[in-house]
Amino acid sequence: MKTTQEILKLSITNQLYVALVNQLNKDFRRVGIEASFGLELKPEALVRNLTATIYELIVSDFEAYLNLLYAIDVSESKIKDLPVQEVHELATAVTQLILEREFVKVSFKNKHE
Template identity: 50%
Template sequence: METPSNFNQLIEEANGLQLYQSLVKQLNKDFLYANIDLDFAEDILPESLKLLLHETVYKLIQEKFAEYLNLLYIIDVSEEVIKQLDGSDTLQLAEQVSFLILKREWQKVWFRNEYS
């Protein structure tokens, strides 16, 4: 599996393998486990998904940092990679973390599809 390097590449790959809805379901499942009140519609447009996820991560960083950390733990985003990000601009940080979340969720969906 070649890891996508940007949002568009990730969505293209998910759509190409007809796994976009599975990606959205995985996001919903992990957000539910993290006790974060966010439920993406399965037919959400990719751009809307990106914006809503970015907005949610931004609010979590700003207002509910413990829940933000819990979400990263549940999704299993690499702590090492998070520490390498520049946290001086919270908006940019939220965008980068949103992509890392989508990338990790995509890995889960891809592996489940590939090896089940």
């Protein structure tokens, strides 16, 4: 599994950062979560905002959190393999899994367009 920084660096190198942010926004809208990540966000700010949003979902709307993971198609086995940890650590780990999955999606779309 790549680190969050590696995923974002790859997205920038492959000119897929905008597509990645757009895909995140699309998937959040699809499940009715009021979160929007601006294209002007630097990668560090995107990670910070996404992690904060995931944290908030875990503690306040767990059903929406699960729906989001399903919509993004984050591997259930990868979620189950995460160690038992504090909520903020879980949010950080899930952010990494989300970015990894979204990057795979936009990479695939880019190669097949």
